[in-house]
Amino acid sequence: MNYDKNTIIDSLKTILSIPSPTGYTESVIQYLKNELNKMNIFYKTTNKGGLIISFLGKNDDYQRTFSAHVDTLGAMVKSIKANGALSLLPIGGYMMSTLEGENCTIETLNGVSYSGTIQTTKPSVHISGDDARNLKRTAENMEVILDEKVFSKADVETLDIDVGDYICIDTETTITQKEFIKSRYLDDKASVSAVMYVIKYLHDNNIKPPCTTNFYMSTYEEVGHGASAAIPPNTKEFIAVDMGTPGCEQNSSEYAVCICAKDSSGPYDYNLRKKLVNICKKNNIPYKIDIYPHYSSDASAALSAGWDVKTALIGPGVFASHGYERTHIDSILAAVDLIIKYINEA
Template sequence: MNYNEDKIKYYLLNILSIASPSGYTQNIMDYIKDELNLLNVPYIVTNKGAVVATLKGKDSNYQRTLSAHVDTLGAMVKKINSSGSLAIDPIGGYMMNSIEGENVTIETIDGKTFTGTVQSTKPSVHISGNDARELKRTPENMEVILDEKISSINEVEELGISVGDFICFNARTLFTKKGFIKSRHLDDKASVAILLYATKYIVDNNIELPYTVNIFISNYEEVGHGASAAIPKETKEFVSVDMGCPGLDQNSSEYSVCICAKDSSGPYDLELRKKLTQICKDENIDYKIDVYPHYGSDASAALRAGWDIKTALIGAGIFASHGYERTHMDSILCTLNLIIKYCKKE
C-alpha cells in the first residue's frame, strides 16, 4: 500500500476539530466542499445539506455509492436552570456517564460561542458523599456548568444563550506513537477522512473506474435518516462506511477492516458482502466479519426509505463506540485499501 498516512491524519484531525452534532453540520460541510473544490471533484448539495460527490467511471448506468456521516453525538439546551446551569437533552444515543466531566462548547443561534463542563447535579463527594456516587446518570441529573460569572436565569439569557442552542462535546483527539488514535467522534469522522483521502488518491493517480462512484457525505445519520433520500438514482450498490465495533464477545478488531453481516436492521446483501470479502482475500487485506446487535447505518436508513439497492457496511474498528473512542491506523489503512480496490474492481 502506497498511501500517505500524514495526509489521512491531516484530514482526520481537521474533521475532528470541527464541531458537528446532528443538526449543526454546516461548518463541517463547508470544509468538505472546500476540500472537494481543491480536488476539482464535482458535487451537489442536497436540500437537507448532504454532499454527494461524483467520480465518473466507464459505466454510469450501474453506479456505486459509498457513504459516511459527519454528524456526531451532542446535546441541546433543554432549559436554563435557576442557578444558571443548563439542562441538557441528548442528540444521538450514548451513556450519560460517558460525558460526565467533559468540556463542551455552546453554539448559540446567533453565532456566539461559550464554554462549559458537563457535570452531574451532585458532582462533589465532599458535599454529597455516597449520593454523588449513586446518583443515576440520566439527562435529568446532568447539567452544563458555564464558564461564566453567572448565577441566575436572567444572567444566562443576557449572554445570549437560550433553549435550543447546541452543545458540542470536545473531541480530545490524540495520535499516539504506537499508531492509535483516541478521540470522540471517530464514529464516523474516521470514515469521512478515509473517503476524502480515497477520493484524492483516485484523482491524483488518474485511476480509471469501471463504474461511476458517488461519495455521499450524510449529516443526519445519528438520528436515523442520513441517507434516506437523495441517493444518486443509478446506484445499484450502496456501501456504508461507518465503523466496526470491537469489544465483548465481538469478532471485530481495531487492526482490521470490519465487515458487518447483520445489525439490528437485518442482514446486509450477501452477494455484495461476498464481493468485499473476496477482495480482502485476493489483496491480503486483514478483515473481520461481525454481527452487531444494537446498530444501524446510512444503508439501513436507505433501505427503510424504499431504495432498491444492494447494501453493505464496512469500517475501521472503533473501540468504546459512542464514548471516548479509539482505533488504530492499521484499521484505517485496511478500510482505505478495501475501498480503493472495490472502486477499481469490475
C-alpha cells in the same frame, strides 16, 4: 498498502476539530467543500446539507455509492435553571456517564460561543457522599456549568443563551507515537477521512472506475435518516462506510477493516459481502466479519426509505463506540485499501 497515512491523519485531526453534532454540520461540510475545491472536484449539495461526489465510470447505468456521515453525537440546551446551570438532552445514543466532567461549548444562534463543563447535579462527594457516587447518570441528572459569572436564569438570558442551542462536547483528540487515535467522534469521522483520501487518490491517479462511483457525505445518520433521500438514482450497490465495533464477544478489530454481516436493521446483502471478503482475501487486506446487535447505518436508512439497492457496511474498527473512542491507523488504511480495490473491480 502504498497510501500516505500522514495525509489521512492530518485530515482526520482537522475534521475532528470541527464540531458537527447532527443538525449543526455546515462548518465541517464547508471544510470538505474547500478541500474538494482545491482539487477541482465537482460536487453536489443535497437539500439536507450533504455532499455527493461522483466519478464517471465506463458503465453509468450500474452505479455504486459509498456513504460516510459527518454528523456526530452532541446535545442541546433543554432549559435554563434558576441557578444559572443548563439542563441538556443528548443528540444520538450517548452513554451519559461518559460525559461527566467533560468540557463543552455552547453555540448560540447569534454566533457567540461559551465554554462550560458537563457535571452531575451532585458533583461533589464532599457534599453528597454516596448520593454523588450512586446517582444514576441520565440526562435529567446532568447539567452544564457555564464558565461565566451567572447566578440566575436572568443572568444566562443576558448572554443570549436559549433553549435549543447546541452543546458541542470536546473531542480530546490524541494520537500516540504508535499510531493509536483516541477521540470522541471517530464514529464516523475516521471513515470520512478514509473516504476523502479515496476521493483524492482516484483524482490524483486519474482512475476511471468500471462503474460510476459516488461518495455521499451525509448529515443526519445519528438520528436515523442520513441517506434516506438524494441517493444517485442509478445506484445499485450502496456501501455505508461506518465504524466497526470491537468489544465484548465481538469479532471486530482496531487493526482491520470490519465487514458487517447483520445489524439491528437486518442482514446486509450476502453476495455483496462475499465479494468484499474475497477482495480482502485476494489482496491480503486484514478484515473481520462481525454482527452488531445495537446498530444501524446509512445503508439501513436507504433500505427503510424504499431504495431498491444492495447494501453493505464496512469500516475501521472503533473501540468504545459512543464514548471516548479509539482506533488505529492500520484499521483506517485497511478500509481505504478495500474501498479502492472494490471500486476497481468490474
